[in-house]
Amino acid sequence: TGLDGRSLNAFALRNRFAASGYGCGDCPVACKRLAGDGLPLPDYDPLAALAGCCPEGLLTDLLAAFRSCSRLGLDPVSAAGSVAAWSEITGRPVDGASLVSLLLQIAQGEGDGTLLALGAQRLATELAGPSAAMTVKGLELPPYDPRAACGLALAYAVAPHGGTHLDAWPLTTEVLRKPVPTDPASFDGKARIVALAEDADAVMDSLAICRFAACAIELEECAALLSAVTGERYSPAALLTIGGRIIAAERSFNRINGFAAVDDHLPERFFSQPQGDVPPLGRRRFEEEVARYHHIRAGQMP
Numbered sequence: 001t002g003l004d005g006r007s008l009n010a011f012a013l014r015n016r017f018a019a020s021g022y023g024c025g026d027c028p029v030a031c032k033r034l035a036g037d038g039l040p041l042p043d044y045d046p047l048a049a050l051a052g053c054c055p056e057g058l059l060t061d062l063l064a065a066f067r068s069c070s071r072l073g074l075d076p077v078s079a080a081g082s083v084a085a086w087s088e089i090t091g092r093p094v095d096g097a098s099l100v101s102l103l104l105q106i107a108q109g110e111g112d113g114t115l116l117a118l119g120a121q122r123l124a125t126e127l128a129g130p131s132a133a134m135t136v137k138g139l140e141l142p143p144y145d146p147r148a149a150c151g152l153a154l155a156y157a158v159a160p161h162g163g164t165h166l167d168a169w170p171l172t173t174e175v176l177r178k179p180v181p182t183d184p185a186s187f188d189g190k191a192r193i194v195a196l197a198e199d200a201d202a203v204m205d206s207l208a209i210c211r212f213a214a215c216a217i218e219l220e221e222c223a224a225l226l227s228a229v230t231g232e233r234y235s236p237a238a239l240l241t242i243g244g245r246i247i248a249a250e251r252s253f254n255r256i257n258g259f260a261a262v263d264d265h266l267p268e269r270f271f272s273q274p275q276g277d278v279p280p281l282g283r284r285r286f287e288e289e290v291a292r293y294h295h296i297r298a299g300q301m302p
Helices: 010-017 044-053 059-072 076-090 096-108 120-126 150-158 190-206 219-230 236-256 283-298
Strands: 020-022 032-034
Touching: 010 032, 010 059, 044 059, 044 076, 059 076, 059 096, 076 096, 076 120, 150 190, 150 283, 190 219, 190 236, 190 283, 219 236, 236 283
Parallel strands: none
Antiparallel strands: 020 032
């Protein structure tokens, strides 16, 4: 369907567009890529998201769509989620040319873009097809299927920001197997793991440490660095406490603005439909682990 790993991946981007690395100032990781023409190339998230809403799109089509998003100030993952929901409900397929056209209409608020600019959740409600919106708390999900990783499923559901994999980044334990491996097919222990990861990642974000560097830097190093810079003594446990307060403040903000425990959930499709050989999520175990997460967070709420 166009998601052929031989043609839509980093290897193809490098060979087709003479990619070179760049990154934030003085960063040794240089995780971003430029094409030979000096313009940016998409990384995995936008490439997979745009490919998902344009299943017949070629690599050149998806690059054009990505660059349109950059030029128009659109988030490619959210835009792709909105286009995918719209296409599913209306039955109108999306190819490379129509995808770029839809993105322009979103930015200009014209034609179908008037509806698409509402985002996946609101447009799906307007079109009487709410089940097509792959969102949590109104935020379109990134292109990682939670049915394949239970920790990711839980992290999507409880993230204060909505459906993001970055608040807890459980892929580090379920896929990268760091700092310890966990079973992606099981919810066992994931409430505690996600809560601790949220706390640690909130600290990393506050210290402006990127997630790729965070794969190699532990809280011990962060505490030592912060102590050296400020002259005050910080321990890893103190940093986790600070991170917990950040998450508590974010969840308190959500509560004030109308979000409740019932919003810590996933689209119904993930509990009722398999994805290829991957079975749907077990609803009972999911709800049990969400309840455990709420119990962990209950003592932190102001």
